Amino acid sequence: MDALPPLAHTAPRWAAYAFDQETPPPPLRDPALPLVSIVTPSLNQGRYLGATIRSVLGQDYSNLEYWVIDGGSSDETRAVLQGFAGDGRLRWLSEPDRGQSDAINKGWARAHGQILAWLNADDTYFPGAIAAQVAALLADPQAGAVYGDAWYIDAAGRLLTRIAGRPFSPAAVLRLEIPVQPTVFLRRELVASVGPLRLERRYSMDSDYWARAIRLAPFRQTSNLVATYRLHGGSKTVAEGPGFYREWLAIAEDYVADPTLVPALRASRAPVLADIYAAMANLEAQGGRLANAVRYLVYSWTLAGPRLRLLKLPLALLDRVAPLGLAPRATALWGRLRRGVAQRA
Numbered sequence: 001m002d003a004l005p006p007l008a009h010t011a012p013r014w015a016a017y018a019f020d021q022e023t024p025p026p027p028l029r030d031p032a033l034p035l036v037s038i039v040t041p042s043l044n045q046g047r048y049l050g051a052t053i054r055s056v057l058g059q060d061y062s063n064l065e066y067w068v069i070d071g072g073s074s075d076e077t078r079a080v081l082q083g084f085a086g087d088g089r090l091r092w093l094s095e096p097d098r099g100q101s102d103a104i105n106k107g108w109a110r111a112h113g114q115i116l117a118w119l120n121a122d123d124t125y126f127p128g129a130i131a132a133q134v135a136a137l138l139a140d141p142q143a144g145a146v147y148g149d150a151w152y153i154d155a156a157g158r159l160l161t162r163i164a165g166r167p168f169s170p171a172a173v174l175r176l177e178i179p180v181q182p183t184v185f186l187r188r189e190l191v192a193s194v195g196p197l198r199l200e201r202r203y204s205m206d207s208d209y210w211a212r213a214i215r216l217a218p219f220r221q222t223s224n225l226v227a228t229y230r231l232h233g234g235s236k237t238v239a240e241g242p243g244f245y246r247e248w249l250a251i252a253e254d255y256v257a258d259p260t261l262v263p264a265l266r267a268s269r270a271p272v273l274a275d276i277y278a279a280m281a282n283l284e285a286q287g288g289r290l291a292n293a294v295r296y297l298v299y300s301w302t303l304a305g306p307r308l309r310l311l312k313l314p315l316a317l318l319d320r321v322a323p324l325g326l327a328p329r330a331t332a333l334w335g336r337l338r339r340g341v342a343q344r345a
Contacts, residue, residue: 001034001114003065007188008109013195017109025112026089030062034114034138036130036185037065039107041100045121046076048230050083051157055124057087061131067107068121070094101197101205108196114188122230123182132224133185144190144217147179148224152231152328160231161328164336168219170265173210174252175275179219181206182227190217204247211255241283248276274304282309285316286327 003025004010008017028035038056042049049068056066066089070077073094081092091110097103104118115134119125129148136146147168152160166177184206194213201208210219255261256269277300284293293313300307315326 001028001031001063003028003035003112004114004188005112006109007111007116007192011192011195013192014105014109017105017196019109023091023110026063026065028063033061033063034134035063035065035112036061036115036117036134037067037108037111037113038130039104039111039116039118040066040068040121041071041103041107041118042068042073042077042121043071043100043103044073044075044077046073046080048122049077049080052119052121052124053080053084053090055126056119056130057084057089058127059125059130060128061134063113064089064130065111065113066090067110068092069097069103069107071097071099071103098199099202101199101201104205105196108191111188115185116188116191117182117185119182119227124228124230125182126225126227129224129226130185133183133222133226136220136222136224137185137187140220142218143187143220144213145184145186145219146222147185147219148183148222148226150180150183150227150229151225153228154231157228157230161325161332162225163229163332165221165223168210168214168221170211170214170255171268171272173207173214174255174268174272176207176248176279178207178210179221180227180229182229183224184210184219186213187217201247201251203243204251207248208251211251241280241287245276245280248279249273252276271304271307274300274307275309277303278307278309278313282312282316282327285313286319288320290317 006022008014025035040052068081070092078094084090108116115137133146137143147165149165150163152163154160163180165179168179190213193216197205197209252272256266277296281293281296281300284296312327312330315330319326
């Protein structure tokens with residue numbers, strides 16, 4: 001399979017990211033396989049970036065294009081990137097940008113591959129991840145994307161909890177039952193049709209993108225162990241919860257307000273918002289912010305009565321007393337059970 005021209009030069013929705021100087025694609029080692037383009041957005045993540053790059057370049061997949069789009073870091077990022085100068089699969093750009101979504105867009109705009117993904121600068125791929133996800137995508141011509149399992153890890157790289165991919169649908173994505181972002185691999189045609197990530201989504205650009213993409217093509221779940229997702233004090237996931245909350249609610253409101261949506265989904269506004277508030281209550285309880293947890297619990301209950309997701313709330317409170325990881329373990333178990341039911345159906 002031949003490499004394609006850069007996405008921004010062929011897809012009208014990507015015209016705003018057109019650029020003048022094209023970097024030629026890397027040579028294909030196996031012409032029978034598609035080229036995969038991976039993008040890593042980065043800003044002052046130098047302490048993690050080396051491990052991320054090694055996890056990509058160390059894959060056993062033959063045809064790989066890898067872009068690191070750096071927002072003009074002031075840490076050791078440039079030195080880390082220069083340490084990989086001998087590998088022609090890696091290209092990088094370092095200049096100010098408009099945030100993480102903009103960086104991913106810049107990378108995808110330059111992509112020559114038939115399959116695209118992004119991997120944040122503090123996450124990693126497991127060995128064999130790319131080959132496994134590409135094989136799954138090629139085996140299902142109807143799928144626009146595939147996703148799989150991930151491990152949450154801490155700042156030191158210690159394994160915390162394995163998160164199983166769950167059955168995916170428009171209703172699921174609105175309820176935040178979403179693929180773990182670094183496990184997702186998308187067909188180029190789907191990315192071309194959806195267009196760039198929205199710059200106004202600073203926290204939940206992945207949820208927003210999946211909600212837009214799944215209206216055009218189905219996502220398929222695999223049982224492959226694909227990536228690690230690092231939780232640390234400097235990550236937005238850990239440090240900036242309220243930003244995520246605002247965007248989760250906005251994404252759901254925008255989605256169900258679409259007049260072209262099927263009536264059943266438009267009518268799901270109350271239970272969808274209730275599930276989001278339930279998730280917020282659980283997270284606030286985990287963080288020890290009990291007043292906020294109660295407030296979001298009341299919002300959830302008022303909208304749609306008792307929610308299954310609220311069963312995790314007492315576990316989150318117990319974790320505050322004895323850090324046994326009961327809440328994340330429950331999440332992981334529920335994911336495995338959901339996947340098992342879907343596979344037997």
